[in-house]
Amino acid sequence: MATATLSKKGNTLTVRLECEIDHHTAKDIRERIDRSLDSERPGELILDFSKVSFMDSSGIGLIIGRVERASSIGAAVTVTGASGMIRKLLSMSGIEKLKSLRIV
Amino acid sequence: MKRIVNEMKLRLPARSQNESVCRSAISAFCSELDPTVEELGDIRLAVSEAVTNAIVHAYRELPMGEVGYVYISARLYDTREVSVEISDNGCGIENVDEAMKPAFTTGSSDRCGMGFLVMENFTDQLTVRSKVGRGTTVLMRKFLKP
Numbered sequence: 001m002a003t004a005t006l007s008k009k010g011n012t013l014t015v016r017l018e019c020e021i022d023h024h025t026a027k028d029i030r031e032r033i034d035r036s037l038d039s040e041r042p043g044e045l046i047l048d049f050s051k052v053s054f055m056d057s058s059g060i061g062l063i064i065g066r067v068e069r070a071s072s073i074g075a076a077v078t079v080t081g082a083s084g085m086i087r088k089l090l091s092m093s094g095i096e097k098l099k100s101l102r103i104v
Numbered sequence: 105m106k107r108i109v110n111e112m113k114l115r116l117p118a119r120s121q122n123e124s125v126c127r128s129a130i131s132a133f134c135s136e137l138d139p140t141v142e143e144l145g146d147i148r149l150a151v152s153e154a155v156t157n158a159i160v161h162a163y164r165e166l167p168m169g170e171v172g173y174v175y176i177s178a179r180l181y182d183t184r185e186v187s188v189e190i191s192d193n194g195c196g197i198e199n200v201d202e203a204m205k206p207a208f209t210t211g212s213s214d215r216c217g218m219g220f221l222v223m224e225n226f227t228d229q230l231t232v233r234s235k236v237g238r239g240t241t242v243l244m245r246k247f248l249k250p
Contacts, residue, residue: 020127023156024120030214054127054145056152057218065214085145092225093218 004029006036013042013075018051021059030062037069045070050081059086060093067101078102109180110136118159118172118192126155126176130188137180139248146226147186147246151176153219154190154242160215162194162240184248193239200232 003019015033019025037045045066049055067077077100082090090096096103112133116122127148134147155174163172178188197203204220224230227244234240 020124022120022123022127022152023160024123026214027120054148054152056149056156057216057222058156058214060218061214061216064216085142085149089149089222092222093216 004032006032008036008040008042011043012046013037013040013044014046014048016048016051020054021052021062022054022056023058026058026062030065033066034069037066037073037075041073042075045075045077047077047079048081049079049086050083052081052086055086055089057089057093060089060095063095063101064098067098071100076100076102078104080104106181106183106185109182111179112177114176115173116176118163118174118194120156120159122174123152123155123159126174127152129176130178133178134180134186137184137186137248139186143246143248147188150223150226150244150246151188151190153222154188154244157219157242158190158192158194158240161197162192165195184250186246186248187243188245189241189243191239191241196236196238197232197234197240198236200234204232 003025005016005018007014013036047063063079070077082103090103114129116125130151131144131148134144158174166172172192172194175191176188180186206221207217223244228247229245231243
């Protein structure tokens with residue numbers, strides 16, 4: 001089962017996440033995104049959570065780690081499609097305060 | 105005097121693929137009380153955090169090839185209380201108060217030390233007991249709406 005689908009259009013790398021995000025699944029996702037960040041060097045990274053049915057704080061760590069990684073290559077990060085539970089978790093974590101992260 | 109409606113005990117190797125197994129198990133178990141989608145989501149999240157803590161931290165000091173276990177024990181009461189206890193017999197936490205402060209974590213990158221904060225926010229009562237060299241027990245209680 002795919003955990004994420006990555007696609008590049010122009011200067012934007014979009015990651016469509018398609019699984020439950022926990023400590024177990026985050027590892028593979030992290031590695032795939034970081035490999036793409038290194039090889040594609042986009043100006044923008046979009047993390048699409050529309051198809052994510054569950055996420056725990058490993059997902060918060062995943063986002064924070066990707067923001068740090070993307071920032072180091074000058075790329076901005078946008079989180080999109082986060083609803084319900086996930087929105088509640090993002091709010092609680094204070095991650096919205098991070099510079100170079102946009103949540104839409 | 106509250107009455108037990110149902111109970112379960114589960115023992116699983118402390119391996120990361122079992123994080124989702126624990127979530128599925130607790131979901132199935134709680135369904136008897138017909139929780140709301142939000143209540144069930146809260147319980148799954150809290151359980152996921154506690155189980156992950158045990159998997160990531162409890163058995164760090166075990167030699168390669170040896171496996172430790174995570175124990176989940178849950179009860180449903182006729183007062184619509186869900187009580188879940190997640191325990192391990194791993195290395196234990198030296199200072200629980202310190203460990204429960206957000207952003208406090210030990211270990212590798214991408215771990216943001218928020219597990220206990222999440223558990224506190226998404227359950228109604230949280231108790232953590234630990235003894236170095238003996239293990240840790242996390243007890244969480246959720247009171248479902250009538």
